[in-house]
Amino acid sequence: MCVNDANGRPKATDKSSKASPTAAYITTMEEGMPGRYCQSVPHSEHAFAGLNALVPEGVTVRSRRNMLKASLAGMAGLSLPRLLQARTEGVSGQPKPGGHRSVILLWMTGGPSHIDTWDPKPTRPYNNRGPFAPIQTALPDVLICEHLPKQAAMLDRFTIIRSVDATKSNHEPNMVFQTGHLGASPRVDPVKGAKWPAIGSVVAKHHGANQEGIPPYIAFNKSRSHLASAGYLGKQYEPFIGNQAAVLPEYDLVGNDLGRKIGGQMFQVAGGLSHERLLNRKTLLDDFDRMRRDLDQGGSLAAMDTFTQQAVDLVMGRRAQEAFDISREPEETRARYGDHLWCQQALLARRLVEAGAAFVTLDLSYHTASGTWDTHGDNIPPYGGIKNGLGPLLPLFDHLLTTLVGDLEDRGLLDEVLVIAMGEFGRTPNMGTQDSIDGRNHWPVVMSMSLAGGGLRHGQVIGATEFDGGHIAQRPVRPGDLAATIYRHMGVPLDTHYDDDRGRPHPAVQENGKPLAELF
Numbered sequence: 001m002c003v004n005d006a007n008g009r010p011k012a013t014d015k016s017s018k019a020s021p022t023a024a025y026i027t028t029m030e031e032g033m034p035g036r037y038c039q040s041v042p043h044s045e046h047a048f049a050g051l052n053a054l055v056p057e058g059v060t061v062r063s064r065r066n067m068l069k070a071s072l073a074g075m076a077g078l079s080l081p082r083l084l085q086a087r088t089e090g091v092s093g094q095p096k097p098g099g100h101r102s103v104i105l106l107w108m109t110g111g112p113s114h115i116d117t118w119d120p121k122p123t124r125p126y127n128n129r130g131p132f133a134p135i136q137t138a139l140p141d142v143l144i145c146e147h148l149p150k151q152a153a154m155l156d157r158f159t160i161i162r163s164v165d166a167t168k169s170n171h172e173p174n175m176v177f178q179t180g181h182l183g184a185s186p187r188v189d190p191v192k193g194a195k196w197p198a199i200g201s202v203v204a205k206h207h208g209a210n211q212e213g214i215p216p217y218i219a220f221n222k223s224r225s226h227l228a229s230a231g232y233l234g235k236q237y238e239p240f241i242g243n244q245a246a247v248l249p250e251y252d253l254v255g256n257d258l259g260r261k262i263g264g265q266m267f268q269v270a271g272g273l274s275h276e277r278l279l280n281r282k283t284l285l286d287d288f289d290r291m292r293r294d295l296d297q298g299g300s301l302a303a304m305d306t307f308t309q310q311a312v313d314l315v316m317g318r319r320a321q322e323a324f325d326i327s328r329e330p331e332e333t334r335a336r337y338g339d340h341l342w343c344q345q346a347l348l349a350r351r352l353v354e355a356g357a358a359f360v361t362l363d364l365s366y367h368t369a370s371g372t373w374d375t376h377g378d379n380i381p382p383y384g385g386i387k388n389g390l391g392p393l394l395p396l397f398d399h400l401l402t403t404l405v406g407d408l409e410d411r412g413l414l415d416e417v418l419v420i421a422m423g424e425f426g427r428t429p430n431m432g433t434q435d436s437i438d439g440r441n442h443w444p445v446v447m448s449m450s451l452a453g454g455g456l457r458h459g460q461v462i463g464a465t466e467f468d469g470g471h472i473a474q475r476p477v478r479p480g481d482l483a484a485t486i487y488r489h490m491g492v493p494l495d496t497h498y499d500d501d502r503g504r505p506h507p508a509v510q511e512n513g514k515p516l517a518e519l520f
Contacts, residue, residue: 100210101416101454101490102353103203105361106346106401108423109174109226110371113440114448115429115469116386117145117394119162127431128468131387131438142461147394150402151450156459157405157414159451159519163463163472166425166444169479171226171370174424178228178361180483181510197498198228199483200359201237202508206492211356213319215240218352220345221363226371232500239361246324246348249341254382255366255392257341266324323355324348337403340396346404353417358490364397373423377436385438386431397421405452418454418489423447429470446472454489456519480513488515 113130115121120134120143134143137155144152144160151158168185169176175184179196186193204216219239221227230237245266250258322328326347337347342364349360365371367382375389383389401421408414426447427440434441446465452458463475484494487509494515496508 099416099491100356101418102210102357103200103359103418103420103454103486103490104346104349104353104404105178105200105359106397106404106419106421107174107178107226107361107363108371108373108397108421109171109222109363109365110374110383111171111423111425111427111442111447112373113375113386113390114162114426114446114465115440116390116427117148118160118448118450119465119469120145121467121469124468128429130431132391139459139461145394147391148398150398154402154405157409157452159456159458159460159462160448161451161462161477161516162446162448162465163475163477164422164426164447164449164482165472165476165478166447169425169444170442171374171424173225173228174371175228177422177424177479177482179231180479180508180513182479184228192500194229195231195500196228196506197231197233197237197508198239199486200239200361201228201230201233202487202496202498203359203490203492204230204237205233206496207358207490209356210353210358211319214323214352214356215320216358217361218242218357218359219361219363220246220348221361222365223363223368225368226363226365227361232498232506242324242348242352245320246326248344249339251341251366253367255372264324319355323351323357326351333407336407338399340400342396343400343403346400347407350404350407350411350413354411354413371423375427375439376434376441377439379436380434380439385436386440387438389439401450401452408453414453415455416453418456418486419452420449420486421451422449426469429468443470445470451519454519456489458519460518462516462518477516478511478513480509480511481516482513484509484513485515485519488520 115128116130116132120132121129122134122143123129133146135146135149135152136142137144137152139155142155142160144155166177168182168188170185170187173186173194175186175194175196175198176182178184178198178200180199181196183189184193184196198217200217200219207216209216217237217239218241219227220242227239230239244263247261247264250260250262252258326334326344329347329351334347337343342362345362349362352360365373370383372383372393373390374383375385376383378385378388401419405414405419408417408419424447425442425444428443431438431440433439446469463477464473465471466473487494487496492508494509497505498508499505
């Protein structure tokens with residue numbers, strides 16, 4: 001028997017009333033009718049008594065529909081940005097570790113030749129030194145390739161590392177240096193090789209976005225095989241692929257501008273679909289997904305929840321839309337970067353970190369296979385050799401890199417943003433591989449890379465190779481050292497661990513990697 005008093009609260013009922021001795025208060029909700037409270041035999045207080053579930057505060061539940069809406073509001077009311085903010089700042093309200101720092105990774109897909117870029121060997125025979133002459137830089141007695149004159153003029157704002165140990169690094173997928181893990185090679189280990197998380201994914205989890213409304217980890221890619229994945233961290237930490245969120249020029253696989261723009265569909269709402277209807281449809285989708293979630297073993301539904309909420313937040317919010325919209329940039333700045341696809345993406349990278357992204361990767365490749373910088377030789381299309389393949393890339397890259405760094409500096413962002421330019425490995429000391437007289441093969445023994453910004457100590461060269469550029473002569477720098485350097489910049493604790501699919505912990509910093517002391 002159910003009886004309410006004058007205030008709508010449950011009255012004591014006849015002890016003969018037949019009710020389960022373990023039942024608590026039950027609220028009956030008929031459509032359009034007030035809730036009635038039924039009381040059974042009292043029992044000891046349960047674990048959820050403190051929630052005061054029957055106290056009518058805030059939301060009054062008067063129907064099945066109201067109950068569903070109220071429960072969804074409570075459990076799913078936090079948007080992705082709010083969740084990211086709560087995760088990174090914590091309940092204590094402490095400031096985000098690493099402040100508003102970020103990373104832009106210029107990924108030279110395919111593996112650029114170190115001898116023909118940042119580590120020239122001008123006194124060596126032609127087949128070793130290559131077709132390009134060296135030029136003097138802003139640093140005394142430091143030479144780099146003649147096709148990098150802009151970087152040479154401002155090398156005091158850069159660090160060149162000439163002794164990077166690329167052992168075990170491969171490509172398709174390009175994962176060892178993007179993860180800092182020597183085991184991240186699916187070609188060698190197809191079971192676990194793809195499961196070591198990208199550095200950008202670790203940053204996304206442990207640092208998060210610098211501003212709500214922006215994904216923490218964003219990438220522009222030509223092929224998914226050019227990016228490391230979130231691996232053991234879970235699919236919700238995969239990079240947000242920005243290609244469809246921005247309107248960009250389209251190029252073919254060998255770098256020809258097709259004269260048209262693609263992308264931008266991310267923020268287009270179908271005709272007749274208002275924002276209110278969009279939110280209602282998402283709520284309905286949430287209702288159905290909730291029934292299946294307990295059966296999910298691989299994290300796919302959890303990731304879908306994250307991506308769906310992220311998509312709604314991006315469409316409904318304005319911060320991301322504006323950040324991805326290059327047309328909002330002053331004409332003078334757009335002209336400064338230029339119309340080339342990679343330069344437009346570099347401008348977007350600056351806009352995105354300024355808006356709050358923590359990690360942005362640019363896949364600098366026209367081709368979907370091993371990558372445009374994979375210069376094996378002119379007889380191995382579509383990449384070409386050193387002169388005809390690498391030669392045209394270098395002035396474009398020189399302009400892109402220096403414009404980005406100069407723009408960040410002009411806007412007062414360079415101390416917060418660490419810019420890294422590198423590929424998977426170096427290339428053979430001598431030209432003439434794979435029946436080609438003008439190309440170089442993969443050379444994981446050593447490679448060079450370039451860094452700028454991040455408030456670090458620049459204007460230096462770290463490490464050196466032997467006389468022919470074939471081996472490291474001093475100061476080896478390994479993938480774990482690079483990862484540790486990035487994590488220190490981003491405020492990610494160097495003892496951070498993650499669990500594999502069997503619950504076993506693994507350190508985010510491998511090989512006892514240490515931040516490069518020369519930079520701090």
